[in-house]
Structure formats: C-alpha cells, structure tokens
Amino acid sequence: MARIMGIDYGGKRTGLAVTDPLQIIATALETVPTSQLMDYLKKYCQNEEVEAFVIGHPLSLDGSDTHASPLVRDFTEKLKKEFPDKEIHFVDEAYTSKMAMRSLIDSGVKKKDRRQKGSLDKIAATIILQEFMEERG
DSSP, X not given: OOEEEEEEOOSSEEEEEEEOTTSOOEEEEEEEEGGGHHHHHHHHHHHSOEEEEEEEEXXXXXXXXXXXXXXXXXHHHHHHHHOTTSEEEEEEOTTHHHXXXXXXXXXXOOHHHHTOHHHHHHXXXXXXXXXXXXXHO
16 A cells, blocks of 8 residues: 655645555655655655645635645645555544644643644644544544
C-alpha cells in the first residue's frame, strides 16, 4: 500500500502529515514554507509512494467559505495538475488548530515552544489526516 498525505495549507506555512505504508497511523511530517511546498511534495513523492492527498477545507461554522477557501482551491488546482494520478480528498478543518494547541499543551510542551507555529501546523495536518482515516473506516 501507499501512504496518504494530510495537508494543512496556509498562506505562509503548510503543515504536512503522512500515514505509514499500511495506512494505520497518521504522523506529523513537516512544516514547509508554502512558497516551497510544491517542490517539497514533488521530492517527497519521488522517494515515497503516495496514493492520495487529504486537504483541510476551511469553512465557517455555517458551512460557508472563509477568507482562506480561495487559497485552498487555487492550491488544489495546482496539485491536480502536478499530480493527476493522485486522489484528493477534503476534510473540514474547523477547530484543528485549537485541537493541535490542546495536543501540545496536553503533551507538556512548554509555552515558549508552543509559540513556534510550525509545530501547530504539522499537528493540525495530522488531525486532518486522522479525521479522514476515521471517516473512511
């Protein structure tokens, strides 16, 4: 089996997570500057077999688009062109940043270290990927 990659897309930074090859466990991978994201994904997919991407879809509480929704749509179109053979799925990313922060606090990460937003982004990507895996059963 191939891995599935979770993506918490952001204007400045993007958090990434992946499953193991058996698609049992989601693990935080990296936080990448968004300007370097596509190059990172190309390189990663050359070295690891990835069958699908799961992207956090930013929605408001009422289900409408947020200010970030057009950015995610643009990124998704680029991803489809670059990786036409990969499936793309979406997961509502509401509260993933709050859940990621709670995870950092619960795991004992010091307040100073929690301010590093890169940690938050890759944990949010892991939560997105876990939610996808749970939904799919």
